[in-house]
Amino acid sequence: xxxxxxxxxxxxxxxxxxxxxxxxxxxxxxxxxxxxxxxxxxxxxxxxxxxxxxxxxxxxxxxxxxxxxxxxxxxxxxxxxxxxxxxxxxxxxxxxxxxxxxxxxxxxxxxxxxxxxxxxxxxxxxxxxxxxxxxxxxxxxxxxxxxxxxxxxxxxxxxxxxxxxxxxxxxxxxxxxxxxxxxxxxxxxxxxxxxxxxxxxxxxxxxxxxxxxxxxxxxxxxxxxxxxxxxxxxxxxxxxxxxxxxxxxxxxxxxxxxxxxxxxxxxxxxxxxxxxxxxxxxxxxxxxxxxxxxxxxxxxxxxxxxxxxxxxxxxxxxxxxxxxxxxxxxxxxxx
Amino acid sequence: xxxxxxxxxxxxxxxxxxxxxxxxxxxxxxxxxxxxxxxxxxxxxxxxxxxxxxxxxxxxxxxxxxxxxxxxxxxxxxxxxxxxxxxxxxxxxxxxxxxxxxxxxxxxxxxxxxxxxxxxxxxxxxxxxxxxxxxxxxxxxxxxxxxxxxxxxxxxxxxxxxxxxxxxxxxxxxxxxxxxxxxxxxxxxxxxxxxxxxxxxxxxxxxxxxxxxxxxxxxxxxxxxxxxxxxxxxxxxxxxxxxxxxxxxxxxxxxxxxxxxxxxxxxxxxxxxxxx
Numbered sequence: 001x002x003x004x005x006x007x008x009x010x011x012x013x014x015x016x017x018x019x020x021x022x023x024x025x026x027x028x029x030x031x032x033x034x035x036x037x038x039x040x041x042x043x044x045x046x047x048x049x050x051x052x053x054x055x056x057x058x059x060x061x062x063x064x065x066x067x068x069x070x071x072x073x074x075x076x077x078x079x080x081x082x083x084x085x086x087x088x089x090x091x092x093x094x095x096x097x098x099x100x101x102x103x104x105x106x107x108x109x110x111x112x113x114x115x116x117x118x119x120x121x122x123x124x125x126x127x128x129x130x131x132x133x134x135x136x137x138x139x140x141x142x143x144x145x146x147x148x149x150x151x152x153x154x155x156x157x158x159x160x161x162x163x164x165x166x167x168x169x170x171x172x173x174x175x176x177x178x179x180x181x182x183x184x185x186x187x188x189x190x191x192x193x194x195x196x197x198x199x200x201x202x203x204x205x206x207x208x209x210x211x212x213x214x215x216x217x218x219x220x221x222x223x224x225x226x227x228x229x230x231x232x233x234x235x236x237x238x239x240x241x242x243x244x245x246x247x248x249x250x251x252x253x254x255x256x257x258x259x260x261x262x263x264x265x266x267x268x269x270x271x272x273x274x275x276x277x278x279x280x281x282x283x284x285x286x287x288x289x290x291x292x293x294x295x296x297x298x299x300x301x302x303x304x305x306x307x308x309x310x311x312x313x314x315x316x317x318x319x320x321x322x323x324x325x326x327x328x329x330x331x332x333x334x335x
Numbered sequence: 336x337x338x339x340x341x342x343x344x345x346x347x348x349x350x351x352x353x354x355x356x357x358x359x360x361x362x363x364x365x366x367x368x369x370x371x372x373x374x375x376x377x378x379x380x381x382x383x384x385x386x387x388x389x390x391x392x393x394x395x396x397x398x399x400x401x402x403x404x405x406x407x408x409x410x411x412x413x414x415x416x417x418x419x420x421x422x423x424x425x426x427x428x429x430x431x432x433x434x435x436x437x438x439x440x441x442x443x444x445x446x447x448x449x450x451x452x453x454x455x456x457x458x459x460x461x462x463x464x465x466x467x468x469x470x471x472x473x474x475x476x477x478x479x480x481x482x483x484x485x486x487x488x489x490x491x492x493x494x495x496x497x498x499x500x501x502x503x504x505x506x507x508x509x510x511x512x513x514x515x516x517x518x519x520x521x522x523x524x525x526x527x528x529x530x531x532x533x534x535x536x537x538x539x540x541x542x543x544x545x546x547x548x549x550x551x552x553x554x555x556x557x558x559x560x561x562x563x564x565x566x567x568x569x570x571x572x573x574x575x576x577x578x579x580x581x582x583x584x585x586x587x588x589x590x591x592x593x594x595x596x597x598x599x600x601x602x603x604x605x606x607x608x609x610x611x
Contacts, residue, residue, distance in 0.1 A: 238464060
């Protein structure tokens, strides 16, 4: 459905329907030209210093340009994912321009102070030479995040349902939540590191705490906001309390729960990085700290890039899960 | 009403509803209902707001009774009490001689809003009754039967937001009927439909009632609707509600809006309600 829509949009924006056969989309040609020009900019003028991987970077950019051009020849219905590059042409042009500016400002002209602002080829060097340590850091971060997030989400969801459903639980938990909940999870850090047996356990707890609060509050408000008539209908049809909770209240509250899960994921990233910088001696947060300590700024930028990719990847994954579970909502709300 | 109109225009071609048999209901599988001096008040902050003021009536098994009155007079509250969703402050409600103890699948309820579960497909909504009673496996056939009964077999996998108002209300009707309730409580079920769909659905309600033989209690503020559907009309006063008139209405079905008797009754009832 969405693929068809994007095909139609592509056809409209680029006149693909009227384009004669064997001619590439004009926007793709422009984007390819930008990337091949960028490649020349990297390869031809001499570098100020002795940077490795200048040649490899130029080859990589040229290869990208060739791929963009090739994608420009595809028509609707052909190799969908590759052809979608056509739609990204304006972005690709801007991106090539920014990379070119970076290259000139560092490697070619040296407008930016050197150790702090390495050229693009130095970042490539980091990925090639330090990939093992980077991959290990990603693995450690993901493991810590997964454990803490799962724990926090599960606890928050259960607690939220309990508060929303039972007056008694609400009476006891609500004031605690009101008082302690808004405290940023990082404030617990010093305490957590001496209360818990290991820094790993302490960090898992902190990530769980950061996730748990928004999930609890939003699950609770979701359950509290369920249309009371839904319960009346179910009760006249013979439903008992377990059915009302599991088959009426929870599905009805699920859109709210997902808002909580998104907020929780965001704050869990923040806590994860801080915990890794201060306590755990592994993970991307630690890598950042370590790179900065050694004045290895290229490594720092590389780690930042990886972190951005990982975080946005996880958010995208959560969106996918939501779209699947809440597909019934599509006709009701603007996505 | 013209006989041809009784086949609902919205029904997909796959499921043509059975024609309305002439005359009155065939099988009497309906429940008897009895209310004795029922009083009820809403607990508001300042003072309790009385809504029902000593309501007593009996309904014989299989009858179609309309509760007619100005909006906000407490008819809907009465229906909630009969459904068992709330206990009355005072008085007795009994079904087939047994006093009410909470809601029960033998008393189906249809609201003015379809109140379908938006996360369930049409068939999933109709299946709620059997599922809630843990009998989904055994009663799968009844779910499909109920959906066919309202002519929506072709929409089993659709979601509520894809349905028109009339279709959604049919699904709600099927959901209430899947439990084969001896007593069906209808709280202005056609109140929010457009006038054409409304006519179709009125005919359909009569058909279902004649077909299944349940006792029907219809809350409405539409005098004509009451006259077209019910065998007996209870007219309520303003809040707090009490019964002002008990009007028998035993014309054969299908009835005609322009029937001189219907026209005369309508005028009489409107006079009674003080709106003519």
